[in-house]
Amino acid sequence: MRTNRFLPLAAAAALVLSACGGGESVDTGGGGGGENVLVAAVSAQPDQFDPHATNAYASFQVLENVYDTLVVPDPEDLTMQPSLAESWTTSPDGLSWTFTLRDGVTFHDGSEFDSADVVYSYRRIIDEELANAYRFATVADVTAPDPRTVVLTLTRPTPNLLELIGSFKGMAILPENAAEDLDLQTEANGTGPFELESSDANATVLTAFDDHWGGAPTVDGVEFRYITEPSAALTALSNGEVQWTDNVPPQNIESLQDDDAVEIGSVTSVEYYYLSMNYRVPPFDNRDVRRAIATAVDREEVTQAARFGAAQPNETAIPQGSPWYLDYAPFTPDQEAARQLLAQAGVQTPLTMGLMVTDEIPETVAAAQVIASQLQPIGVEVEIQEEDLATWLDRQSQGDFDAFLLSWIGNIDPADFYENQHLSTGGSNYQGYTNPQVDTLLTQAATEPDQAVRKDLYDQAARIIVDDVSYLYLYNPDEVQAWAAGLTGYQVRADAAINFETVELP
């Protein structure tokens, strides 16, 4: 899951870079290629177009429309639906998944899609140990018995295999030998509704792929323009230069709602912000101290200041609306109770807690300031440590922190939310949390084929994680986007994927 954290971070970094690179210029000479082209204002330039290699959200905004995966999340509830795979079966022991591929799918260059392309793509990710190789951790083999069939053989049952191979375009299917035939950094050859036409320092242009297996898209093309400054993006939207943007700071939502030329779409996203305390640094190894801090934090106030209310306070990770949501909120903001817990823990107050945040994600700085003011009355002096991202990551991996505050995004399956972060051997368990009970529950849940039983196991694990304050969960932010009034056929998604296949211009 380490990768997923990088999505917003990489986007923020790219944003800074493009701000320096003159990517902000706004072409006022009217839209891009023609009458029926959607112009979208995005905040950052894609770093590259190799779906298997990039971590940048800005790249995935484009790639979502260019490539396909075997299965895709439903735009409403993010359950996995057929895409390049029409259907699939699982062997009784859960160790073999057989996918039947869709017929009549062609790549942008006209070549036929078949099982060899799937094997090539998956082997590329596994063999070259690319960013998402961890998603194939339980995959022993990928085979193609015939051109329409792909079989994944597993080392242990993996009930969330579909989420692993389909939740985003990092698992895209490339044509066989694409890495040799193309410069994937700058070129693309997918099966998606749009072809990558061109990309420069100002914009990336896509044109409709008329032979798309799902039918030609409704618009002739999409132009992604990079407009770093939110006010410039919103101005461009108001005066009709662009028809869509996701560069909407929460404080602008209210005024945009009064703007008749603009419509706002918003949905609680699968991203979550959290605070993590270091178990190796006393007194944060003390459960009562962590619980005192969790009791003193008022999540409503945090979301109000950091997001202007455009977020759902949550004491667990998974957002309301997900089938995996757990309604569990044991902490009620109470400074008196928090003080008692601290006294019970026997720690000397005032105690100092360094809280590491990064100015590359300003929201973390804002949230940290609110938390600092909430913890002060109970005798915890928060020292806000703003670091640039590189230093931040460095300190995190070295365990050089009292506490930090950040978010994870792109999670659909509960394994994504809990495994790496809270297993004692988890790759992202930087806080050093160890609870044998949680380990047992998570390991059991990972291979449990029955969805209801699986949810129950994750619910049990989540309750313990929350009670122990392995993470102090804060909120799920809203994914907010704005578009020209009258634009239809578009939907804001909880996973923040942007798909313009069926969009219709006003």
Add this chain to the structure above:
Amino acid sequence: MTQLPTPGATPAQPPPSEPIPAAAPPRPRWRETLGLLARNPTAAVSAVVLVLIVLVAVFDETLAPDGPNDQDPGRQLQPPSWAHPFGTDEFGRDVFSRVVLGAATSLRVGFLSVAFALVVGTLIGLLAGFYGRWVDDTLMRLMDVLFAFPAVLLAIAIVAIRGAGPANAILAIGIVYVPIFARVTRASVLGVREEVYVRASRSVGASDWRLITRHVLPNAAPPIIVQTSISLAFAVLAEAALSFLGLGPRRPNPSWGLMLADGRGFIEQAWWYTVFPGLAIVVTVLCFNLLGDGLRDVLDPRQRTLMAGGGR
């Protein structure tokens, strides 16, 4: 024919010299300077405003109605009102209180960094100018190296190496302005060094130390004083720039530069969030500059005579 002394006449005595007129004790030079300054309205007003700003910085906690980090989510981004004359920010903090509390930060960094530059730079300039030759060459080439970097860029580099924080900001800004003081002092010392009174003093065996402290430095001082005032303006501005870039005091400490940086994202919803800290910076910097200009006019010997003559 000789004139004989008149008998009985006492030998002629030299007429008693006229008593030295009980000259009004010469007005101390600093008072004269102040007097001249008072007659320069812009400089005088600037000085008064600066005194006020310093007073605000000294009594900040008494003057600020709220603490620097008193948050209230119920009063997020409120426009200026009687309760909050400068409005509130996104945390519901009183912007007026934070501007008042930020004055101390800005001035402390400004004064301390200029003090550092003044002491170190003047010392280097004195040594270079007084001793000349290889001392001069070594020190001044070193200063040239420092001087070659744009000021703010150099400060950013120093803070980036040493880490963010007020102490490092002071050091960084201080180092950046050392070469200016060194150059001004050296130039001034070169002029004074060959003056007759210095050579006279040397000829009667005065030590270097005495020459420097009694003769050279006092007479080389006016340009340094002017430079100090002007540097204060730049130092306050540089502090704001460093804070703006997140290299100064840490949040949530109030600092004008930080407030500008934070308020920038809300400029459409809340102009007061950026305008008031911005005004504070503008007024402070402007006053230091105008005072510096006034001092230059007053301390320049030629200008001084002119002004004094004109005033008679």
